[in-house]
């Protein structure tokens with residue numbers, strides 16, 4: 001996810017999926033949403049798995065999830081940032097899995113999710129909160 005340096009959890013999930021026979025492209029940490037959308041237009045991805053370790057980054061997660069939806073690519077999320085039980089993923093209306101094994105066990109979830117009703121969060125002020133918190137120089 002954009003602004004997220006915790007690559008190891010996502011890497012582990014990618015490797016487990018690969019061991020289970022999936023063809024996985026691991027894109028690494030902190031991939032900007034625009035780069036990801038352009039990647040999705042170039043390659044025929046079955047789904048995107050998005051990892052978030054920091055709850056502070058959830059506004060960015062929301063924006064990225066909506067961008068993938070607009071690109072018509074199913075998205076599933078995981079990681080501590082979404083809450084131990086995935087409660088913030090539910091709030092964003094996106095399927096969550098505690099680990100890679102559960103992800104492949106409930107593949108149907110990818111196709112049964114309506115968009116989140118969070119239009120009131122779409123303004124720039126909301127998205128700039130985590131940026132300002134992580135950058136003490138900004139006002």
Ligand code: B12
Pocket residue numbers: 003004005006007008009010012013049050051052053054055056076077078079080096097098099100103
């Ligand atoms: C290593 C580490 C780092 C490394 C990451 C290196 C790397 N290449 O990955 C570095 C030094 C970069 C780092 C930086 C920071 N970190 Co850090 N970090 C950790 C640490 C110690 C381990 C994370 C880890 O790899 N865990 C092991 C993985 C395997 O476990 P997991 O995350 O739970 O993942 C499992 C599941 O959640 C799930 N899963 C995870 N992702 C996904 C995705 C999908 C799609 C699915 C299905 C499942 C899934 O599957 C995994 C395997 O079972 C944790 C503490 C901890 N003990 O976890 C803190 C921690 C995550 N970091 C923390 C913090 C605060 C930071 C910093 C903000 C510190 C700072 N002030 O700079 C920065 C943020 C940088 C950024 N912008 O991202 C906090 C987050 C707290 C919070 N609630 O916000 C933690 C919890 C430490 C703490 N207790 O305070 N960190």
